[in-house]
Amino acid sequence: MIYKELDPFQSDDKFAKTGRAAEEQMAFYFKRFFANDPDILILNGIRLEADGDAAQVDHLVIHSHGLSIVESKSVHGKIQIKDDGQWIRWFGANQSRGMASPITQARLQEKFFRGILGKASKNEALFEKLPIDLYVAISDGGVIIWPPSGHVPSVCKADQVPDKIIDSNRLKAQAPGALELSKVNRERIAEFLVALNKPLIRAKAIPAHPEVPDQAEPVPKVIPAAIAPAPVSASVTAAADSTEPQGRNDKPPVCKHCGSASLELRYAHTYYFFCQKCEKNSPIKAQCPSCHEPAKLRKQKKEFFVECEKCKHSSVYFVNP
Secondary structure (H helix, E strand, O other), rough: OOEEEOOOOOOOHHHHHHHHHHHHHHHHHHHHHHOOOOOEEEEEEEEEOOOOHHHHHHHHEEEEEEEEEEEEEEOEEEEEEOOOOOOOEEHHHOEEEEOOOOOHHHHHHOOOOOHHHHHHHHHHHHHHHHHHHEEEOOOOOOEEEEOOOOOOOEEEEHHHHHHHHHHHHHHHHHOOOOOEEEEEEHHHHHHHHHHHHHOOOOOEEEOOOOOOOOOOOOOOOOOOOOOOOOOOOOOOOOOOOOOOOOOOOOOOOOOOOOOOOOOOEEEOOOOOEEOOOOOOEEEOOOOOOOOOOOOOEEEEOOOEEEEOOOOOOEEEEEEEE
């Protein structure tokens, strides 16, 4: 399932735009393959900061036997991989330019994420050995020139990545004593990472409807203190705030942590408000403004509608920029 969509994007730089297009293309294939699979969680665009450093993962896949980090690369011409690990972009027939290796970049991201998860869980030894596969996804329009030694297993076209993840997970499941992440632990890891996500570009949210609940739910501060191979289950301690569902509110929504109205409606497993000021999350438990019963949210581009199955009411709930 798609646990987290890509964060909002704003840039006039043509290279940034083409990079974003590659990420959107990969996100599209993940949705086609895994949108209805509850055992695989897709996090599109996760950026973490720690100790003055940061790491951006284009796509993170959490499955029963570990994680997969996918680095999307936009290629409109040809890209060449040499036996010594060099990467070269070709423009036309005779122009070329060197580039940093996406494989090396993915390895650095892997190390960063292992450290974050290990420290948070207080089980660094486990996350040192947790299987993490690395993939470089070349956009559909690109051509890969392979080195004389042959194909590089971790590099492929974007539409091939989901099948590679499925095959890798199947092989891991067949291995004796394979480490297995339970469904609960997969979801807790995903929730933890989304709560820590710090995108570089944050759009300013614009409240569009006065009838929006002012509510909040727990935001995880830690991931499971221990994650063990099945069938051993992990006990979890989550430090979090809790707020009971509130009734209908005739005021625009504000952050329950700092009171700011600078909110953005996001989706990560469920809909929630993200505060641009204090960078904390508040969940949404939508309520029908007509009959006051629990309702669902429906997204249409930048608009979010509250939909009530009981009285068939539908109205604008919130508008993102």
